[in-house]
Amino acid sequence: MKISSTAPHSPLELSRYEHVRNRLQTLSEVTTARYGLAILSGCLIFLPYAEPRLFVTGWIAFVPLLLAIRNRGLGESWLLGLVAGAVAWLGATSWMAEFLTIFKAYEAPRNYLTASLYWLYAGNSFALVALALCWLQRHSRLPLVVLFPLVFVAVFNLYPMLFHSRLGEAQSHFLIALQAVELTGVYGLDFFLAMTSALLFVALVGPSGAHEKAWNITGVALLGLWFGYGLYHVQAWDNKIAGWEARQVGIVQPNDRVSLDIPNPAPGYSRAYPPEMAATEALAAQGAELVVWPESRYKGYFAQRNVRANYEALVADMGISLLFHDLEWERDAQGRRKSYNTVVHLGPDGHLEGTYRKIKRVPFGEYTPVVSEIPFIRRWAENYFGDFLREITPGTDHATFDAAGMRVVSRICYETAYPRFVAEGIGADAAGKILVFHSLDGWFGETNQPFMHLYSSVLRAVENRVPMVHAINNGPSAVVLPNGRISHQSAAFIDDTFVVALPYAPDAGGSLFSRFPNVFLYTVYTIFFALAAHALWRRKQGRNGKQ
Known part of the structure; x- marks a missing residue:
């Protein structure tokens, strides 16, 4: 030198x-x-x-x-x-x-x-x-x-x-x-x-x-x-958040064991009345206006009429808004069955107010990437991943739910890892929106992965200047403010329920990034x-x- x-x-x-x-x-x-x-x-x-x-x-x-x-x-x-x-x-x-x-x-x-x-x-x-x-x-x-x-x-x-x-x-x-x-x-x-x-x-x-x-x-x-x-x-x-009103949001963290097979109902419960619903009743009694469940393996809401009827009756009795995740199936024009990862919004009267179908899928979990269209690679992927690989049809539209007086934008699992995609859901029409993320991270055991997932999602709240709720099945679940402060974080790897006073302003939300996420x-x-x-x-x- x-x-x-x-x-x-x-x-x-x-x-x-x-x-x-x-x-x-x-x-x-x-x-x-x-x-x-x-x-x-x-x-x-x-x-x-x-x-x-x-x-x-x-x-x-x-x-x-x-x-x-x-x-x-x-x-x-x-x-x-x-x-x-x-x-x-x-x-x-x-x-x-x-x-x-x-x-x-x-x-x-x-x-x-x-x-x-x-x-x-x-x-x-x-x-x-x-x-x-x-x-x-x-x-x-x-x-x-x-x-x-x-x-x-x-x-x-x-x-x-x-x-x-x-x-x-x-x-x-x-x-x-x-x-x-x-x-x-x-x-x-x-x-x-x-x-x-x-x-x-x-x-x-x-x-x-x-x-x-x-x-x-x-x-x-x-x-x-x-x-x-x-x-x-x-x-x-x-200073700005200190002047906002508070909305009572409940989060259910069931800490379910992961399974490739559709799990049986927990002892003492049924498809029509799962543990999450019992927890929701307790949260409603504590004043929750909106209750969020995390991503799950299967609930049966779309597949079983009695499950739908009971969910709707119970939610109507509680008079709250409920957001939960389930698998949805439908037939296309050619009679082929398509499956979706779907968030469901039930309003205070128990009626279905809207759904959001997951758009960003997990490679080798919910679809096989382009390279797997090569026959021998596809056969290897199908043999190796087995039942873990379930072809999920991607949704096509962003959705905004009017829930508990708030405008809710839901995302599922690793959709939180796509900053520009999340920002598109907030967009220029951002006033009064909040982000709600539903995740199931049990596949990674008692490691730092759920923490890493949660902390990465904190950035989505700041990028879009909106409050964020992240419900993780096995925890830690959290509520995050628009400047990145975590107002509440649950313990991980335990079942838990809690109500958080979420600061909310109907005229706040949005940022330069949410309007122009690609610039x-x-x-x-x-x-x-x-x-x-x-x-x-x-x-x-x-x-x-x-x-």
Whole structure:
């Protein structure tokens, strides 16, 4: 590394800062150290997923990886990124091993060996980020503080993941960092997480010139604006919410055991009167105006007339609104049976007020992706996933329920992982809307997955500036305010019921992101592909010049 344009200095004459820079340079030249740095990056990335109070590690997570891939070739950069990514997803989604134990009865070490295939696949998202960054650095004049966040957001979101999760969704406990996602979605938070690592990296190794210094100053200023916006709006929303009226919302958390087969009614109960209905009666007696049940395996509301009749009579007696999930079947014009994952809204008179059919399906759980249309891959998927793979027909329309004087937008299971899709349901007509999520996470056992699911959904409340209720079958269930504060969170892995006073204003709700959910991400995509096209053109011109 060039330290000065004059004659070399002795180690005693070097400043402490320059000495550190030299040590980092030496470290990045040692092969074992480079892979150690990649592993360190992976650990820093997953720590906020494992313990949200460690959110600060997400802001420095890429510094070791940037040191590791510095001055490396394309192949080694990809491999170092793969190491970092595999470690990151191993730590963040270690529950994949438990899922395989519950789903396929795999014991250790077979469950971990099988899960490692997923971790390697998911880790390739970081490998491709490192590869694209390395290539564009050779053919683009943009400084790292701009180039790295652009590459990270574009490549990371283009990579097809089985379980979508953005780095910003591990920042749920860092409220001042969340507030500006109402402008950009979680994609903007990911952008600034990557930019912060780039700024710290440049501070350690030194900028390459005055041009890069100017960009670094701009980056620091933008980061300051992001946090300044957050600092102001956390308090501003606290003050605003304090003046809202309260609606009493009940949540039922039955903690059902998961099953591939349709489960029998619990002892002492029936299809027409399940434990959730008994819990709902208790919640109604406590003053609940709206009761929410989580996602379930099967309730029988659509399939059995006596279940429908009893539900409607009981809800009418209670005089509340009820939201619950069930499987729905119907025949199409050709006589083929279609099944849907459906949320049902029963009004205070017990009548069916509306339904929402799940649109975003889980790959290999509710449908087989495009690649599985290849015969031998489809046969493998059907044999491996067996009864777990149930073809669900996607719904086509967003739905808004008028329930307990509120406008409710429901989403099912991993639909919470699609920020732009959730925002589309809020849209420009956002006044008085709330989000209600129904989930069943029992397939992942007593791991951190339900917590990870809940905390990622916190971002959806802030992005759209609406209250959010997340009912998870096995917990933790929660109520979240529009600035990301969790007003109530239940314990996990127990059956529970509770009533929460949900702050609500009929004229509040909506954000720039809910009106224009594609603007920020599509802008990043456009710049990224323009950079790639320009780099290819320059590369071609360079080759022609040599000829």
